[in-house]
Amino acid sequence: MKNQEHILIIGAGLCGSLLALRMAQRGYKVTLMEKRPDLREEIVDSGRSINLAFSDRGMKGLRLAGLEDKVLPLCIPMNGRMIHSADGQLFMSAYSGRNHEYINSISREDLNIMLLNECDKMPDITMHFNQKCTGVELETAKATFEDYKTQKETHYQADILMGADGVGSALRKSMLDHRKFLFSYGQDFLTHGYKELSFPASADGGFLVEKNALHIWPRGKDMMIALPNLDGSFTVTLFLSWDEGKDSFESLNSDAAILDYFEREFPDALALMPNLIQEFKENPTSPLGTIKCSPWHAYGKVLLLGDAAHGIVPFYGQGMNSAFEDIDVLDKALNKHEGDWKAVFKAYQDERKEDTDAIADLAVDNFHEMKAHTARPIFQEKRKLEIAFENEFPQEYFSKYSLVTFREDLRYSEAMRRGRVQDKAILNLIYDGKFSESMTLQEKLNLVKQETRKMLHDDEVVEGLEEE
């Protein structure tokens, strides 16, 4: 009989439950510890966003675990951004010029339940809920948990400890507090916070606005978005400054101030929000932050994955997707180095860190793009041109958004490098009036390619010289 190594995973959220499944599929004995109650038995107010954008990189992770068919029924395709302009106009901006490329709205809870049910089917996975991690010994992979309900303390001795315990990771905190190695760590907050609100379903259970879109109300400094849920409702999220400028969470401190703000900025949405005032006052306002750290592992015994290793802001819809992709990258490192955990962890971080740093930075960029650029003519012109390129030359052109979201074969860091330069090239060509009316689309594409190539060359010369 095989000598099974025992992996203890902290966190049975999206990342932890898929990780448990995959590790059990690989033959490990897995214990999965979750701080919250079992959300299949109790309503859990997670304090996190209700629905998420699910796309190709996330699917890669689920496919690895054989779950592609299980997730599809949970998805609502969103083909593009439905932009609600300040003057009440609607403008649909597709995510891609290739019709088969879109993102999906998915319920965090539904997806997590599906994953936990799959874990239940694996005899080598044991799950415990209401277990708060209160201490970790990094050198020996020992961990202590306290039961929220009984206050009983339990000690576990595992072979390997994996922290998939989210942005507030207990494992990461013990690595930061540990004084025996240098731990690089950053927490970086935006000036804005967010609050979840909602549109109800229509009386007959239908959708009050376009179902297959991610709705955006870009207002330059602030922004509101809405994602569809399977029951016909929408989860609405307001992104607003904490305390700066004319309107802020601080200034919206009365029913009148809230109403006035929505009447001024989002009148069409206000008409769909019968419970606005109550929701605004009762729902929490939460921070938006980026977490980066290194190393993700220690002593060949512990490893951080998902948000615990790299918390990102939600504006590229890549938080869950990057966590699921982590599992795919870890799986490949295991294929190469199984049996030597130090080598596995090192290979995993060497491959992955650059990419999660990239998606973290891209997500912050996209905050500015969504709240401001989507409303402005030059960026709309760029977007129209890119959609036309993708539609007419589907094998030749990929926008930055497509590179990041739909090209799961490409690393985030490479998608960022190419995408940023391409954006710079197109914006300059438009700004400098280099596209003439008489040019064909093919000629315009050639111009973009030529300018992008020149800029990439200039960057590559410097990067190449620096790396030698």
Place this chain on the structure above:
Amino acid sequence: MKNQEHILIIGAGLCGSLLALRMAQRGYKVTLMEKRPDLREEIVDSGRSINLAFSDRGMKGLRLAGLEDKVLPLCIPMNGRMIHSADGQLFMSAYSGRNHEYINSISREDLNIMLLNECDKMPDITMHFNQKCTGVELETAKATFEDYKTQKETHYQADILMGADGVGSALRKSMLDHRKFLFSYGQDFLTHGYKELSFPASADGGFLVEKNALHIWPRGKDMMIALPNLDGSFTVTLFLSWDEGKDSFESLNSDAAILDYFEREFPDALALMPNLIQEFKENPTSPLGTIKCSPWHAYGKVLLLGDAAHGIVPFYGQGMNSAFEDIDVLDKALNKHEGDWKAVFKAYQDERKEDTDAIADLAVDNFHEMKAHTARPIFQEKRKLEIAFENEFPQEYFSKYSLVTFREDLRYSEAMRRGRVQDKAILNLIYDGKFSESMTLQEKLNLVKQETRKMLHDDEVVEGLEEE
């Protein structure tokens, strides 16, 4: 009589003592608290580098306090980098093509003593040594100190609390631990650590190698440098990987290993290091890290300055210089908003944060430049060209190094923006063979300017659009 506000400054190092002086000159009542003993009375092993590079931005801060004449006698001009190549060749690379531009080696201790003596002359400054800050109440500017010698605890109630208490800042720590506002914070370590060593003076008190240079032994992955001291000795610093690669602080774990490494890599230096083995084993190995945080202030009551707000790696020689420049920027914010501390602190950070972020990133870049690029032909060719430009066209051309180091009229962020693009332009022109033998220096300069302008334009279009 004037109602004097009371400023309590934590830290009487270089930044804190100049800050105390300037605040007293402006009419405030100042209490200056220092954790260490008075270095005028006791030998203080600070654990920090013995000598520093002092240049124009630092002078700006000292000039503000009227100390230009006091600092000059402490300075040893360094006109360039003396590069000690692996094959034993010496190559002097000037810091600037303008002869009046150079940096200075200065003793941290001498400079600090000068500043403390100046503080002594101010009746409105009270100094206390051996006082460790053990707690801060941010909202009320209260602080508690413990005397190292008597263990006596003292409470202070100030109007304003300023933390100039270095990379390990107690004030910054209390801002990070404080849970009532979002505090962005990053600590980022290099893979290398450093260790201080020395060359003694010659028997007659002279310098064993060129006095007026910063000596560098660039070895690609590692590097050693040496700065002159007034007594004829040199302070030598080895920058080496902690535990990666063939040679590392981990691998140099015996007399034989240390000797072998120095014989292979730094034979000319080894000949000048009679106490190498002892120094190597007795002197600490220290980490190299960057600290960034925000906000630097809270409640209109507390403010971080210098390393406490922005710890940087030493490779641009700008740690002390940026701290002294901080005081100049704060002084200007006081000129505008004196009487409203919240406004002063906000104006100060709004102006300054972007620049200290820039010098932090530039300093990391320069690590790679110093340890690797200085030894390579294409970078040497670039440097030679730039020195020729600066020499022949002193009003027209400034290298990135000159922009950062000598153009104290220019913000760090602007120096970084211009300098990086210019570097990219020149490296591409050399790499692509665009400089021909037959061109005059003026023609070469024109080419660099043209290419730089084009690249800056491309960047500015994107940045301009993003900021609108």
